[in-house]
Amino acid sequence: MNKYYKKYISVFAPIVANLHLDLLTKPFFSGKGNILIFHRVVPKDNRTRIHNHDLMEISPELLEKTIHFFKKRNYKFLHIDEIQDFLIKSKSKEKFVVFTFDDGYLDNYTYAFPMFKSYEVPFTIFITTNMPEGKAILWSYMLEDFVLNNDELNIDLGNGIEYFDIGKQSSKELFFYKIRSLFVSSNQFGLKELISKLFNYGEYQIKKYLAEHSLDWKKIIELNNNPLVTIGSHTINHRRISKLNDEMAKYEIFESKLILESKIGSKVEHFSYPFGDYSNRDFELLKEACYKSGTTTKMTNLFLNGTTNIYAYPRLPVYRFTSNEVMKLQINGFLPFLKYGFKQKIV
Numbered sequence: 001m002n003k004y005y006k007k008y009i010s011v012f013a014p015i016v017a018n019l020h021l022d023l024l025t026k027p028f029f030s031g032k033g034n035i036l037i038f039h040r041v042v043p044k045d046n047r048t049r050i051h052n053h054d055l056m057e058i059s060p061e062l063l064e065k066t067i068h069f070f071k072k073r074n075y076k077f078l079h080i081d082e083i084q085d086f087l088i089k090s091k092s093k094e095k096f097v098v099f100t101f102d103d104g105y106l107d108n109y110t111y112a113f114p115m116f117k118s119y120e121v122p123f124t125i126f127i128t129t130n131m132p133e134g135k136a137i138l139w140s141y142m143l144e145d146f147v148l149n150n151d152e153l154n155i156d157l158g159n160g161i162e163y164f165d166i167g168k169q170s171s172k173e174l175f176f177y178k179i180r181s182l183f184v185s186s187n188q189f190g191l192k193e194l195i196s197k198l199f200n201y202g203e204y205q206i207k208k209y210l211a212e213h214s215l216d217w218k219k220i221i222e223l224n225n226n227p228l229v230t231i232g233s234h235t236i237n238h239r240r241i242s243k244l245n246d247e248m249a250k251y252e253i254f255e256s257k258l259i260l261e262s263k264i265g266s267k268v269e270h271f272s273y274p275f276g277d278y279s280n281r282d283f284e285l286l287k288e289a290c291y292k293s294g295t296t297t298k299m300t301n302l303f304l305n306g307t308t309n310i311y312a313y314p315r316l317p318v319y320r321f322t323s324n325e326v327m328k329l330q331i332n333g334f335l336p337f338l339k340y341g342f343k344q345k346i347v
């Protein structure tokens with residue numbers, strides 16, 4: 001996401017929404033419904049954070065507000081499995097919404113699950129299997145804590161030992177995003193080495209972060225046993241699929257399905273691309289692996305069958321700053337129009 005998006009959108013959304021400019025795009029781009037993407041649900045606290053690193057952590061209050069937003073508009077709350085039928089058969093003006101979560105965070109169980117149960121709203125969690133397997137590395141939370149807890153550092157980033165003064169919040173943020181780009185470009189390869197080099201963290205700290213943040217298999221099984229919940233795959237290693245060779249892409253797509261199915265004892269038929277990243281090859285792989293859908297992070301609504309590719313379902317993001325006005329501009333196709341123009345119906 002563009003770093004200015006949040007700033008502009010927070011100022012601009014209430015004005016545009018009050019002027020009802022979204023009614024211009026509504027007839028063309030609101031579609032039949034939408035899928036929402038969430039990551040974490042965490043109560044607000046007063047901890048200092050790295051700017052924008054907490055964007056994907058919404059409060060339980062915002063989750064509840066989002067449920068109310070769609071209830072008020074008489075949207076049908078669907079399971080992900082019901083989308084295709086709805087797109088093909090539903091002749092009425094009724095619209096649908098599907099709630100989805102990526103990665104597999106523990107707070108989905110602690111805060112979101114009880115709320116969805118009380119409102120009887122179905123939802124999907126796409127699991128990166130290395131999370132419950134105890135093998136994932138939650139580097140961005142480690143990096144944030146590390147940067148917030150240190151004021152000066154001597155680190156070798158490849159050009160010999162360098163000194164960094166990160167006493168001020170602004171230098172902490174600069175440093176955080178500098179190192180973050182290193183982690184992102186690694187595409188999860190050599191992460192352990194990078195972490196031990198930078199933070200001097202070993203297996204113990206890596207596991208500790210994971211245990212504090214990730215769902216374990218027991219909870220995933222409990223979630224799966226509830227009829228409201230669908231468990232989907234978000235690969236094994238959370239790598240950008242389109243950047244992988246055929247063999248590795250196949251491994252991430254096929255093997256994660258097998259791991260999940262053997263653990264939860266039921267079929268896993270829906271997939272979510274890490275970072276929303278995909279290519280035409282990946283549609284074929286998903287089809288071959290017998291998935292019924294693939295979800296991306298393309299910010300548009302879903303249109304009648306024929307214009308929505310089942311292996312590239314778009315999803316509307318729900319960030320910390322997603323007010324009712326922002327959501328209204330999304331579901332009425334106004335923000336998608338600004339981003340994709342007339343191409344939003346094409347994959």
Ligand SMILES: [Zn+2]
Nearest residue numbers: 102103274275
């Ligand atoms: Zn993810």
